[in-house]
Amino acid sequence: MDMFKYLIVGSLLLSGCANQHGSTETLTPxxxxxxxxxxxxxxxxxxxxxxxxxxxxxxxxxxxxxxILSEIANQxxxxxxxxxxxxxxxxxxxxxxxxxxxxxxALEQGDMNASVDAFRFWxxxxxxxxxxxxxxxxxxxxxxxxxEARVELVKVLxxxxxxxGLIYMQIYPMLVPYPDKPVALKLMRDLAALNPGVAEAHWVxxxxxxxxxxxxxxxxxxxxxxxxKPEWELPVSLESRLLRVKEPQQSLGILQRYLTVNPEASRIxxxxxxxxxxxxxxxxxxxxxxxxxxxxxxNVELAxxxxxxxxxxxxxxxxxxxxxxxxxxxxxxxxxxxxFLGQLSEAKENEDxxxxxxxxxxxxxxxxxxxxxxxxxxxxxxxxxxxxQFLQQIKVDTNQQRVQLVLMExxxxxxxxxxxxxxRVLQLGLEKLPNHADLLYxxxxxxxxxxxxxxxxxxxxxxxxxxxxxxxxxNALGYGFLVRNVRIAEGLALVVKAFxxxxxxxxxxxxxxxxxxxxxxxxxxxDMLRRAYxxxxxxxxxxxxxEVLWVHGDKDEARVLLQDSLKANPGNEILETLMKRxxx
Numbered sequence: 295m296d297m298f299k300y301l302i303v304g305s306l307l308l309s310g311c312a313n314q315h316g317s318t319e320t321l322t323p324x325x326x327x328x329x330x331x332x333x334x335x336x337x338x339x340x341x342x343x344x345x346x347x348x349x350x351x352x353x354x355x356x357x358x359x360x361x362i363l364s365e366i367a368n369q370x371x372x373x374x375x376x377x378x379x380x381x382x383x384x385x386x387x388x389x390x391x392x393x394x395x396x397x398x399x400a401l402e403q404g405d406m407n408a409s410v411d412a413f414r415f416w417x418x419x420x421x422x423x424x425x426x427x428x429x430x431x432x433x434x435x436x437x438x439x440x441x442e443a444r445v446e447l448v449k450v451l452x453x454x455x456x457x458x459g460l461i462y463m464q465i466y467p468m469l470v471p472y473p474d475k476p477v478a479l480k481l482m483r484d485l486a487a488l489n490p491g492v493a494e495a496h497w498v499x500x501x502x503x504x505x506x507x508x509x510x511x512x513x514x515x516x517x518x519x520x521x522x523k524p525e526w527e528l529p530v531s532l533e534s535r536l537l538r539v540k541e542p543q544q545s546l547g548i549l550q551r552y553l554t555v556n557p558e559a560s561r562i563x564x565x566x567x568x569x570x571x572x573x574x575x576x577x578x579x580x581x582x583x584x585x586x587x588x589x590x591x592x593n594v595e596l597a598x599x600x601x602x603x604x605x606x607x608x609x610x611x612x613x614x615x616x617x618x619x620x621x622x623x624x625x626x627x628x629x630x631x632x633x634f635l636g637q638l639s640e641a642k643e644n645e646d647x648x649x650x651x652x653x654x655x656x657x658x659x660x661x662x663x664x665x666x667x668x669x670x671x672x673x674x675x676x677x678x679x680x681x682x683q684f685l686q687q688i689k690v691d692t693n694q695q696r697v698q699l700v701l702m703e704x705x706x707x708x709x710x711x712x713x714x715x716x717x718r719v720l721q722l723g724l725e726k727l728p729n730h731a732d733l734l735y736x737x738x739x740x741x742x743x744x745x746x747x748x749x750x751x752x753x754x755x756x757x758x759x760x761x762x763x764x765x766x767x768x769n770a771l772g773y774g775f776l777v778r779n780v781r782i783a784e785g786l787a788l789v790v791k792a793f794x795x796x797x798x799x800x801x802x803x804x805x806x807x808x809x810x811x812x813x814x815x816x817x818x819x820x821d822m823l824r825r826a827y828x829x830x831x832x833x834x835x836x837x838x839x840x841e842v843l844w845v846h847g848d849k850d851e852a853r854v855l856l857q858d859s860l861k862a863n864p865g866n867e868i869l870e871t872l873m874k875r876x877x878x
Contacts, residue, residue: 390420
């Protein structure tokens with residue numbers, strides 16, 4: 295064979311079939327563990343492998359052809375051909391360098407079965423290759439072949455015991471996507487048992503136990519990890535999160551004690567600040583965010599958090615200062631800052647300023663909310679026509695926003711006593727969303743107010759069909775019958791059904807009490823109405839209870855009740871009408 299051919303083969307072997315001491319970028323497992331999470335693990339040990347034993351194989355023209363064909367096919371995107379020819383060359387020669395190249399090409403092609411076969415063959419030709427075992431175990435894990443992966447992972451852990459911590463941390467993200475969490479947990483527990491003194495093994499078991507719903511095991515394992523490495527942040531963070539719901543104070547205490555010893559642990563301090571905020575401990579939460587912000591003055595998100603907590607604490611001066619700093623730094627969206635400046639102005643009762651800030655929001659997650667605040671403020675200031683005109687110009691992105699605007703427009707019209715127009719707006723909304731529960735209910739109420747009784751009943755019955763557990767639909771339909779003193783038995787059955795669905799709803803209690811009265815069940819009526827009035831001294835409930843007491847013969851009690859309610863609600867039309875009828 296001439297020298298040119300030898301040069302070609304040498305080039306191919308160096309570029310595509312390099313040994314473990316050469317370039318390994320495309321074969322090295324990629325860990326998804328963040329750099330900050332790797333630090334507590336043992337420092338990686340550079341494993342020095344013996345050069346593989348190479349077979350005495352003649353480089354024939356046929357073999358050379360296959361090698362060149364494989365590389366050219368790969369470069370031109372013919373992956374299947376590249377894998378086929380490289381695998382054939384490896385099988386013919388049993389050369390570990392060619393076996394490795396075949397495994398690499400199979401992996402790049404994305405064929406799981408072919409890749410596993412190729413890596414197993416690489417192992418066969420180079421039994422002492424740590425990299426081959428690592429890659430095969432990674433491939434099997436990501437393919438969900440856990441039992442096969444177990445065998446290879448045991449080899450990896452036994453071979454690289456000095457680097458076990460990092461290996462466990464690399465195994466974890468590959469197990470997370472596995473759907474059968476208990477099976478994944480069992481595998482990791484078995485692997486962790488090989489190194490009971492490695493903190494990372496216990497932390498990974500704790501993580502998987504938490505995801506599998508085994509909280510006692512998760513706590514046990516994470517506490518073992520903390521004993522083995524008390525300075526490590528991740529177990530502290532995890533134990534606190536595990537206790538957050540059931541033992542919130544204990545959860546906070548874990549973070550607080552760690553920060554006492556490790557005041558520079560910014561990730562733990564951020565978790566502590568968020569936990570305080572979650573538990574509505576606003577003052578200490580703000581102190582923690584302020585400290586973090588001082589340590590990282592370039593971090594706009596931290597300054598923004600301080601501003602929002604200050605707003606919650608009614609510390610408007612600090613809130614405005616931090617919001618404007620966020621705006622000046624430019625890292626936070628101007629739209630977000632303008633929205634919260636609008637909130638701040640509202641809290642200070644400066645409606646002109648609030649409107650100006652809300653009008654500056656022209657994009658982002660707060661755009662729609664800012665627009666609804668503009669509508670609210672314009673309406674509050676008596677500019678109902680302008681509010682409605684602005685509302686009709688808003689572009690919606692979701693059906694939820696569409697419904698909210700329809701209901702707001704109907705409310706504006708109802709407050710202006712334009713009931714027919716409000717009803718028309720609701721009907722138009724139902725043309726686009728005919729089964730929306732809120733629109734059906736509001737349309738029914740407006741139809742009833744306009745005297746369109748049949749339409750109101752039709753909307754309510756459709757609502758019950760769409761949402762059979764909607765207590766208010768049953769109550770509205772049944773109470774309508776009771777108020778009009780028609781279909782009493784059906785009306786009572788409907789409000790009783792509503793009561794079964796919402797036994798603590800005072801308005802429904804009142805309806806049931808009135809239904810019993812209409813049905814002649816005075817004792818049951820009194821019991822239910824007394825219960826409702828005790829929960830809420832609403833004048834309409836007082837009127838119902840007063841009338842039932844009067845009919846029952848307890849006229850003195852009825853008179854006192856009605857007079858007291860009228861004194862608390864002067865000018866109430868329902869009470870005044872009833873008292874004129876009972877006590878002319």
